[in-house]
Amino acid sequence: MKFRFVKRLSEPIKSRLKFELAKRYRTALGMFGNVCFIGVTGSCGKTTTKELIATILANEGRVRKSNQLINTTHYVTKTILTVYPWHRFCVSEVSAPSPGIMEKSAKLFQPRIGVVSHIGQDHYSNYRKLELTSAEKGKLVEALPVSGVAVLNADDPYVYAMHQRTEAQVITYGLSADAMVHGEKVSCAWPKPMSLDVCYAEKRLHVQTQLLGEHWAYVVLAALATGIAVGVSLERAVQAVKTFEPVHGRMKPHKSPDGVTFICDDWKAPLWTIPASLNFMRTAKAERKIVVIGSISDTPKSFYDRYRAVIRQALDAVDKIIFVGDHARSALKARPHPEDDRIVAFDTLYHANSFLSNYLKAGDLVLLKGSQPSDHLQRIVLSQTNDIACWREKCRKFRFCSDCRHQHTPFVPNDKVQVS
Numbered sequence: 528m529k530f531r532f533v534k535r536l537s538e539p540i541k542s543r544l545k546f547e548l549a550k551r552y553r554t555a556l557g558m559f560g561n562v563c564f565i566g567v568t569g570s571c572g573k574t575t576t577k578e579l580i581a582t583i584l585a586n587e588g589r590v591r592k593s594n595q596l597i598n599t600t601h602y603v604t605k606t607i608l609t610v611y612p613w614h615r616f617c618v619s620e621v622s623a624p625s626p627g628i629m630e631k632s633a634k635l636f637q638p639r640i641g642v643v644s645h646i647g648q649d650h651y652s653n654y655r656k657l658e659l660t661s662a663e664k665g666k667l668v669e670a671l672p673v674s675g676v677a678v679l680n681a682d683d684p685y686v687y688a689m690h691q692r693t694e695a696q697v698i699t700y701g702l703s704a705d706a707m708v709h710g711e712k713v714s715c716a717w718p719k720p721m722s723l724d725v726c727y728a729e730k731r732l733h734v735q736t737q738l739l740g741e742h743w744a745y746v747v748l749a750a751l752a753t754g755i756a757v758g759v760s761l762e763r764a765v766q767a768v769k770t771f772e773p774v775h776g777r778m779k780p781h782k783s784p785d786g787v788t789f790i791c792d793d794w795k796a797p798l799w800t801i802p803a804s805l806n807f808m809r810t811a812k813a814e815r816k817i818v819v820i821g822s823i824s825d826t827p828k829s830f831y832d833r834y835r836a837v838i839r840q841a842l843d844a845v846d847k848i849i850f851v852g853d854h855a856r857s858a859l860k861a862r863p864h865p866e867d868d869r870i871v872a873f874d875t876l877y878h879a880n881s882f883l884s885n886y887l888k889a890g891d892l893v894l895l896k897g898s899q900p901s902d903h904l905q906r907i908v909l910s911q912t913n914d915i916a917c918w919r920e921k922c923r924k925f926r927f928c929s930d931c932r933h934q935h936t937p938f939v940p941n942d943k944v945q946v947s
Contacts, residue, residue, distance in 0.1 A: 542601060549604040550635055557637060560612040562591075563757060566621040566636055568629070568667045569644025569686070570660065571800055572746045573598070573620040575738075575774045576644060579750035581618045583767040587759055588615025598622040600632045607636065616757070623663045633670035640756055641667045641695075642678040642749055646685035647799050648825045661685040671695040676756040678749060681706035698756055700748040708752040713744045717811035717892065725751055725765065732765050739778040739790060741810075742803035775927060776899060778807070783911035786889030788813070793895045793904040797825035798833055802840055804896050809844035814890030816845040819879065821852055821897020821904055830854040835861035838870060845894070847871070847886075851879040852902065875940050877918040880907050900925050909934070 556562055567577045581592040591614045593606040598620035606619045621636060623629035646661045668677050668689045675695040680686040682701035690697045700708040708727045715721035721738045724731055725748065736747060747768055754764035773779040776794035783789065792804050801823070808816050818841055823833045834850060834857050841848050842863075848870045850858035855872030862870050873879040887893065895904040905928045909915035915928060916937040928934055 542604075545608070546600070546604050546635070549607040553607050553635060553637055556607075556610060556612065560614075562610055562612070562614050563616050563640065564636055564638045565616060565618045565640040565642065565753060565757075566633065566638035566667050566670075567618065567642045567644070568621045568623065568664045569642075569680075570647035570664075571797075572644040572743075572749075573622065574794075575743070575777050576642060576746045576749050577618050577620050578774055579746060579768065579771050580642070580753045581616075582771045583750055583754040583759060583764045584616045584618070584757065586763060586767060587757070589613060590616045590618060592617070593619035599624065600628055600635065603632045603636050621667055623660075623666075626659070626663055629663050629666040630670075633667045636670075638667065638671060639675045640678060640753060641671050641675070641693075642753055643668065643686045643689060644680060644745060644749060645683050648797060657685055661688070665689045665692050668693045668695075678752045678756060680745060680749070681709075682745075696756075698752045700745070700752040702744065702748075706748075708748055708755065710744050710748050713741050715739065715741045715807065715810065717807065717813065721747075723747065725761070727751075727755065727761055730761055732761060734765050734768055736768055737772050739773060739780065740803060740807040742806070743778070776905075778804070781908050783908070785887070785911065787887045787891045787893060787911070789908045789911075790892065790894045791905060791908060793821070793897045793902065794899050796821065796823050796897050798823050798828065798836065799825070801837055801896060804894060805837075805840050805844045808841075808892070808894050811892055813892035814888070815847070816892050816894075817847040817849065817883075817887070818845045818894040818896060819849045819851060819883075819904060819907065820858075821876075821895075821902030824898055830857040831861050834858035838862065842869070849873070849879055849882070851876050851897075851904075875918070875920055876903065876906060877920075877940050880910050880918075883907060884910070899927060903928050905929060 567573050581590050584590050591610045610617045621632050646657050669692050671693050673694045677693050677695050677697045679699050680701055681699035682703050699706045702710050710723045710725055713723040720736055721743050722735045723744050725734050751764050776791055778792045781789045838861055850872040858872045897904045900923050906915045916935050917933050918940055919938045920940050
C-alpha cells in the first residue's frame with residue numbers, strides 16, 4: 528500500500544520531467560537534426576493511416592513511429608524521446624480525447640506535416656458538437672509552420688475548412704474530383720480486398736490493397752497524399768501500399784482451423800462508424816454472414832435506440848446478429864418482430880462464445896464489432912485454437928487479450944442466466 532501511494536505521488540512529477548525533457552529535445556532536433564515530424568489526427572482511421580504512412584516512407588529513410596495504443600500528450604512525449612538525429616521521419620498519432628490536449632501535444636510535437644482524416648462523434652461526452660471536435664483537432668493544423676503541409680480530407684466539410692487555419696501548403700484528398708489526390712472506382716467484395724484508382728497530377732494508377740472495406744479508401748488516399756508531400760513518387764507510394772496488411776483490431780481477418788473467417792473490428796465501436804463495417808458484410812460473399820456486437824459508444828442515444836439503429840442496418844447485411852453485454856436485453860426489445868430468431872443476445876461473452884462454438888461452420892464469415900477495453904471480443908477468435916482461458920467480465924485492460932499475461936489463466940464467470 529505504501530509503495531502504491533508513493534508511486535501515485537511520483538508519477539505526475541516523472542511525467543512532468545519527461546515532458547520538459549521531450550520539449551527541449553524536440554527543439555534540439557529541430558535545430559540540429561533533419562527529422563520530418565508528421566502528426567495524424569481525426570476521429571477515426573488514425574492508427575491505420577499512421578502505419579500506412581510509415582510503410583510508404585520506410586523505403587525513403589529511417590522511420591520512427593508511435594507504437595502505443597493511446598496517443599495523448601504523455602505518449603507523444605515518449606515517442607519524441609525515441610527519435611534520433613539519423614531518423615528521417617517520425618510519424619505519430621495525436622489525439623484529442625478532451626479539450627485542451629491537442630494544443631499541448633501539437634506544440635510539443637511541432638509537426639511539419641499534419642494529416643486529418645474525419646470529424647465524427649468520438650468522445651461525444653467531452654465535445655457534444657462536431658464543431659467543437661473540429662475546433663480541437665484543427666489545432667494540429669494551426670501548429671504547422673509556413674513551410675509545412677496540411678493533408679486534409681476534401682470530402683469532410685469540417686476537415687476541409689481547416690485550410691483557413693494555416694498558412695502552410697495544403698494538399699487535399701478524397702473521392703470527389705475536386706480533391707488534389709482523389710480516388711475512383713472503389714471496390715471491395717469479400718473475399719476480394721479493397722481496390723481503387725488514384726488520380727494525381729494527370730496520373731492514374733490502380734491500387735490493390737489488402738484492406739477490407741471501402742471506407743479504407745480515405746486512409747489510402749491520405750497516406751498517398753502524405754507521401755507526395757514529402758517527395759515520394761506516386762508510383763513508389765502505390766507499390767508500398769500493396770504490401771500493407773490490416774492493423775490488429777481494424778478489420779483484420781483471422782481464419783480458424785475449422786474454416787470460419789473472423790473479421791476483427793474490435794478496437795472501438797462508436798455508433799457512427801458501424802455502417803461502414805456493416806457495408807463490408809453487405810457486399811461480402813460467404814456461406815453465412817454473422818455479426819457480433821459488443822459495446823456501442825459515443826452517442827447520446829439510449830441502449831434500446833442504439834441497438835435498434837444497428838438492427839435496422841444489419842438485417843439486410845447478415846444472417847445472424849448476436850449482441851453481447853450487460854445491456855443485451857435492450858437489443859431483444861428492439862427486434863422488429865419478437866419471434867425473429869436472427870437476433871440473439873447474451874449477458875456474457877463466455878455464453879456468446881459457447882453458442883458460437885456449436886453454431887458456426889466452415890465457410891461462415893463473422894464480423895466482431897466492439898470496444899476492446901469493454902468487450903475483449905478477440906477471445907472468440909482465440910477460443911478457436913484453445914488459446915484463451917480467461918473469460919473475466921469486468922476486465923478493463925487497455926490491450927488485446929493475445930498480448931495479456933493472464934491469457935492462459937483460467938477464469939470462468941459466474942453462471943448468469945443467458946439472454947436468448
